[in-house]
Amino acid sequence: MNFSVQIKVMPLRELLDPQGKAVMGGLQNLGIKTIQDVRIGKNIQLQIEATTPEEAKKIAENASTKLLANPVMEYFEITLL
């Protein structure tokens, strides 16, 4: 069976997010002043061939720790769609 899995990779909360800060500056220059914080991460969608949802999740977790997320700077969340 084919499973659609979504992985959210975000910068750790303890760390500054310079990309987010830059975007917030851009938004304020555009006159959007009610936005107080911006954090930018990655959203990765995988199509995984597996027999059970649990297996698909495990494959996604393996891929995240091995390649998709850098644990020094990022955390990740896996959702089965």
Added chain:
Amino acid sequence: MNFSVQIKVMPLRELLDPQGKAVMGGLQNLGIKTIQDVRIGKNIQLQIEATTPEEAKKIAENASTKLLANPVMEYFEITLL
């Protein structure tokens, strides 16, 4: 009130996603062969000051169309957390 809004910005389904293709190649080199497709987009988290959830959503939509997403290559989805 402060609202937490999440914006998912993904490459349009009709378009190739070279970044995703590269990551898929990397995963296969690592021996993870059950992943059949990878698409990579952005995940943006905003803290918005607004009086109602509807207003917060509108501000996020405005920010997305004006700055965060490029409609020629991307679509976006807004979720209130």
